[in-house]
Amino acid sequence: MTSDATQPAPAPADSERGVRSAVVTGASTGIGEATVRALAAQGWRVFAVARRAERLERLAEETGAIPFPADIVEDDDVARLVAEVESRGGIDTLVNIAGGARGTDWVAEAKTEDWEWMLRVNVVGTMKITRAFLPMLRAHGRGTVLNLTSVAGLVSYEGGGGYNAAKFAEHGMTRALRLEEAEHNVRVIEVMPGLVKTEEFSLMRLGGNAEAAEKVYEGVEEPLTAEDVADVVRYAVTVPHHVNLDDIVIRPVAQAAAHKLIRRG
Template sequence: MTLPSHNNSAALNKTAVVTGASTGIGEATVRALADAGWKVFAVARRADRLQALGTQTGAVPFAADITHDDDVAALLAAVTEAGGADTLINIAGGARGADTIANADSEDWDWMYKVNVLGTMKITRAFLPMLRENGEGTVLNLTSTAALAAYEGGGGYNAAKFAQHAMTNALRLEEVGNNLRVIEVAPGLVYTEEFALNRLGDKEAAAKVYAGVEKPLTAQDVADVVKYAVSLPHHINLDHITVRPVAQAANHKLIRKEG
């Protein structure tokens, strides 16, 4: 999927910080923005993957855990020293487990809340002064359709993503006076190498998530939507974008073809 670009020459003066950059949608977003001429700071925990991505794309790799205050402070200092950024793209997140609430694993819930909610809050809080000072700053949060409708076995992920969705809406209200653009992109079923595997911990179980779905979204599909949203002229705010494969009319309505 390729969406039309907007004023690619202007991208030469644009700088984005992208979290979750070592895999999946985060990695694809780094590639999409770098290809469009953006300067990109690629942020994730796995330094080896980031170094390879930086070599391939020209992005600046920065290994950090966004749930750790010291890592966030070090990232902010590095970006500041390099001239700052006008766009923060929060993609780091994820799901663990598919248990019912009656069988909920406290460690899974704790991890999901820390990464999806507290991590997003910490890095956003740190970069807000820089984005305000820029005068035309943008924050884009990648949530999920799990933030819009609950489903059985999704309680922990629903709770984390509903919270991230609410935080995004609050941020938009709080920062509009600073001309800060706040965007939410909520993908449905996206096929990536790690999301379902990390959630379920088993390759066979992960494969069943996508079984029979002819064309799930890809990481590149979502990255193209993210790039489009942040590349529009700054006065245009796409408050909320829900993006699903055609086969998925709702979280509970997914067409699978017989194999």
């Protein structure tokens, strides 16, 4: 029998590992920005990643986050980010928020450029940054990847074909990643929001048409906010590491299902 002296020491609890640290993508607006604020408020060291440098600088001034302007679909940007994070001691958590939708065309009228953009940002970008950070998360011993997807990755709807395709793909990728990384003690979490009223999501999807974007939420009492979703993300990555919240669906009460949204007035 092996003596106690030769037994490997148990992995230290999360609370014994010092400051928690994360990369959060899509950090310049909406759920990504709210997630940076939520984690920073709990003392996390947060690398806030997005393309818009000015917004990141303001967020850094307000939260103490480390701003890093980058486009997650660009290999050089991802490599620079990994190098910067390594130089600052690494991370234990990757929070993939970056993504988005473009257009509401039916498949018969689909715009190729919109579909390519959605697949590139939601799927390929998430893959690239996850692939780049997995060695670091494995080496940490208790790494976490959280992917923010959507209920659009569970149920399709007319006019959502391109976004459905992207989010179904990201959902499938997330499930495969969970199976592949369990042996490395990397937990993989998926958060799937329903209707969330944010500053830019519907505005961007509808080509900048503010009136049309506002109609998306018209009559809906208390749609989710970015802060609601960020609070769920914060909880999911903060619970003890042996707890894996695999799939979290979060919707406003008014959205009982993808096909049932209560509008009043």
